[in-house]
Amino acid sequence: MDAANYKNQIFKTDDLSIELKCHGDTEYTKVSYPVKYGLFSRLETRDYIFEFNLNHDLRHAKSKRKAWIHPSEWLKRTLGNDWVYYSTGGYSGVYEALGEYYLPNLMYPTNSLLGGKPFKEKEIGQIVKNWHQIIGQLPDAGLSDPVCQWVCAIKQQTPEGLHKKAQKLFEISGSRVTVMPPDARHVDYNIIPLNISDGCLYKCRFCKVKNKKSFSVRSEQDIDHQIKQLKQLYGKDLINFNALFLGEHDALNAPCELILDTVHKACHAFHFESSYMKENYLFMFGSVGSFLAADKTLFETLNRMPFQTFINIGLESYDQATLDLLGKPLTVKKVGEAFEKIQIINDTFPHIEISCNFVMDDTLSDSHYEAAMTLIRESVNRTNPKGCVYLSPLKFGSPSRQVLYDFYKLKSLSRFPTFLYIIQRL
Ligand code: SF4
Numbered sequence: 168m169d170a171a172n173y174k175n176q177i178f179k180t181d182d183l184s185i186e187l188k189c190h191g192d193t194e195y196t197k198v199s200y201p202v203k204y205g206l207f208s209r210l211e212t213r214d215y216i217f218e219f220n221l222n223h224d225l226r227h228a229k230s231k232r233k234a235w236i237h238p239s240e241w242l243k244r245t246l247g248n249d250w251v252y253y254s255t256g257g258y259s260g261v262y263e264a265l266g267e268y269y270l271p272n273l274m275y276p277t278n279s280l281l282g283g284k285p286f287k288e289k290e291i292g293q294i295v296k297n298w299h300q301i302i303g304q305l306p307d308a309g310l311s312d313p314v315c316q317w318v319c320a321i322k323q324q325t326p327e328g329l330h331k332k333a334q335k336l337f338e339i340s341g342s343r344v345t346v347m348p349p350d351a352r353h354v355d356y357n358i359i360p361l362n363i364s365d366g367c368l369y370k371c372r373f374c375k376v377k378n379k380k381s382f383s384v385r386s387e388q389d390i391d392h393q394i395k396q397l398k399q400l401y402g403k404d405l406i407n408f409n410a411l412f413l414g415e416h417d418a419l420n421a422p423c424e425l426i427l428d429t430v431h432k433a434c435h436a437f438h439f440e441s442s443y444m445k446e447n448y449l450f451m452f453g454s455v456g457s458f459l460a461a462d463k464t465l466f467e468t469l470n471r472m473p474f475q476t477f478i479n480i481g482l483e484s485y486d487q488a489t490l491d492l493l494g495k496p497l498t499v500k501k502v503g504e505a506f507e508k509i510q511i512i513n514d515t516f517p518h519i520e521i522s523c524n525f526v527m528d529d530t531l532s533d534s535h536y537e538a539a540m541t542l543i544r545e546s547v548n549r550t551n552p553k554g555c556v557y558l559s560p561l562k563f564g565s566p567s568r569q570v571l572y573d574f575y576k577l578k579s580l581s582r583f584p585t586f587l588y589i590i591q592r593l
Pocket of ligand 1: 367368369370372374375376377416481
């Protein structure tokens with residue numbers, strides 16, 4: 168499918184504006200005003216603005232009424248059928264904390280330290296609950312043919328149908344993505360999830376996103392089947408995607424050939440070379456064990472592929488007592504070696520960025536923070552623009568001023584880009 172085939176069409180009455188095949192930005196950017204990406208269609212009524220993807224599924228919504236919190240804020244409906252409210256946070260501190268200008272507010276408990284309770288706002292609740300009824304009131308008569316067909320198509324995408332679509336997405340890989348890599352923020356979490364493995368190596372006691380599956384690798388047939396089904400499910404909207412997430416929690420522990428073959432196949436099957444969005448992105452998680460074991464060939468080959476690759480490694484702590492407390496079966500020696508290798512990979516390969524995570528909590532000892540500092544400050548003698556360090560609050564649903572204060576303190580001392588990790592599902 169070629170973006171040139173998508174000719175923009177506009178239909179307007181006093182109460183209504185419908186714009187079919189809008190051409191949004193082609194590149195993900197970090198700016199302090201709302202940017203719409205990809206090809207989509209927009210419906211504007213007196214009170215609301217709704218945007219739909221190329222499968223006619225609702226993807227963004229906002230109210231134009233006074234009661235809406237801020238004119239630059241909006242709701243996004245994810246592929247997993249969650250609503251996310253993007254708030255500016257008054258623009259103060261959000262970028263410093265997250266590396267993004269907008270704060271995603273989620274409907275489910277997570278470890279975010281920022282934001283209020285936007286889903287308690289009447290105007291937001293009204294859209295979340297009634298968007299389909301609002302669309303249902305659109306006239307069927309008096310519209311030109313393509314507009315009439317489009318209105319009919321968006322009315323058919325009911326909340327029940329979208330719920331089923333999300334269930335189908337989870338069924339394809341066998342489970343829901345319970346946590347997306349923090350680096351997926353670079354594509355506003357618009358990823359195609361493809362599982363090449365299940366489970367993880369460590370089953371750490373502290374972790375709230377793990378499952379019971381021991382680590383295993385998917386067969387080639389299984390991966391091919393997922394690709395085929397994902398292609399069908401993403402349908403016409405595939406042209407808007409340029410990012411692949413290889414799941415599950417430790418895809419880096421899969422054999423090197425399987426990783427590379429899958430990336431190659433998926434890139435081809437999902438037509439990333441002709442995506443409307445510029446550049447291609449690859450995201451995955453790795454563990455200290457899989458990262459240390461990963462051969463140089465893997466990184467050399469990934470670096471040559473037409474992707475910007477981000478691999479996120481959970482280090483959690485450089486303090487043995489804290490690792491033991493977290494139930495993370497690792498030694499500080501291994502964590503230190505992994506951190507050192509992260510710097511080598513980041514310095515060597517321009518198209519690969521390895522990021523890492525450390526946990527934060529007000530119950531953790533000073534030695535945890537002091538030890539983290541020896542890595543993120545003392546191990547290098549100047550500021551490094553690459554190799555994000557994410558600090559991940561341990562507790563869910565428990566924003567703490569103290570933890571936020573600790574975060575800003577660590578960030579100010581860190582010599583790497585340092586941000587908070589908000590655990591988000593797909
Ligand atoms: S932190 Fe990573 S390795 Fe540990 S249990 Fe969670 S997913 Fe598994």
